[in-house]
Amino acid sequence: MTQQHHLRGILLASTACILWGISGVCASTLFIHNRGLSAIWLTQIRMLVAGSILIIWAQLAHKRPLQIWHHRQSAWQVVSYGLIGMIPVQFCYFEAVRVGNAPIATIIQFLGPFIISFYYLLFKHVRPSRIELLGMGLAFIGTLLIVTHGHLNQLAISPAVLFWGGLSAVGVATNTLLPRPLLPKYGALTVTGWGLLVAGLFLMLVQPAWRQSVTLTGFDFGLLVVIILLGTVAPFLMFARSLSDILPTTASLLDAFEPLAATVFSVAFLSTQLTRFDFIGGSLIILAVMALSINMDKVMRRWRRWRQAS
Template structure:
């Protein structure tokens, strides 16, 4: 590898790592908001995040001449982005914040990180493919890791609430749908357009169900505004931008492996900034989950190749 290639690789790695840290920080910011300002809930925060980040991404797309409205010129792409918003973006965003609100960012992010296993399960069931040995080992490690986190070794009881476990696993399922649903339209319309419209559609639907401007909330003070801005600008727009820019320098598989910095950063900042207790069982379980998902990510390439062929 030449010095120029090495520099590009390290640049891509840096972008992917900073992206993961930014994603993790957004969860900690949300946890802080829920803890100190309990009148703000997961629904309100999801609505604000989706609508604001969606509009920003589409504005960036327009300013960079990526034709944000082109996606609506064909029925197939329009239908796909609507499905992506409803069944990909809402689960991965809203369910994640529900898990954070019910517990904390560390546990919620670790559970959400199980998303690749849902992708593997989908392909096994859909295409009747037997899992590889590495996938079976990964599933076993992930199961043991989650069991340690949710029971702390006391297998007759849960150390976290059932709500945290349920919404965290739903967020993991959302991670899978959020990965699979946009793949048919991403190459043609780009990340900014697909993600921007999906966020805006998801936020609009949630507002139609329960408008955020009709919800009773305390006045927006400077700390609240800063936390929301951190979630929208740093944990969504910047994180997405850096993650996708990293693809220009490193392989997507490498960038996916570096996603491990999201649960790591969420855990570290939760402990340091919020004083969230983190036991040896949590550390061991989290490490097992991260190792399992990283091993699994190396095998996901075959599934995406299969998806492209079909």
């Protein structure tokens, strides 16, 4: 792998994460500008359009996306991925943005990797490492600061934000774990595309879009296009492409750009008011997730070699 390829991978992954953060800000703007818009309507439209684009792309790339339905186990896995993975990570996140704001919703969602660690502890009996325990401690303190603003006897954010944000963090875990058996065989384009379509169709059955009274202005429609194309399709393709140039651990470190982008753009364009507790708590959570992604054994080996060489 050349240095040029490594740099390309970092730029692609960073841009993808920034676009995901901007997508949350666009959704927040849309909810503010159009009070009649519901999170379930926005989520199902986003899923159906983006999922269709990805499946068409997979077909054009000769990935044979229909093959996944030829095997019963794969079909059940992709349905589970759509219902238990995609819906929480997207619908619950948009609901948290609607009742709160994009920075807080994105930061709470960023706790997903620690839910994965708890899953492995409870069901796989894999004990967390020392760096993981440190990260969990930092994440807990950061979340506590955001939720209470230092006053442990009261909440500083609404219970609804905490509820929907917490579900979206669980969604990050299920969205990461459920498609793993499918990806090597069918590819990310096919698996993600069908996951989005399954989730969108299910939400359409629950609350059909055509039964919801939604009026979009030109500005609203523009935001919707940005959310679907620049906030879903483009970053997914960029992030998937980046993994051929950089390691997954490096890509996961760059995920920190998502909450940072959501915060910067919300403060700059929506005049979102964040306290010092929000900034400190968010920084601790981002630092905790970055620590979780670092291979400390490898870092310590390099440090020992450097000490011996010096």
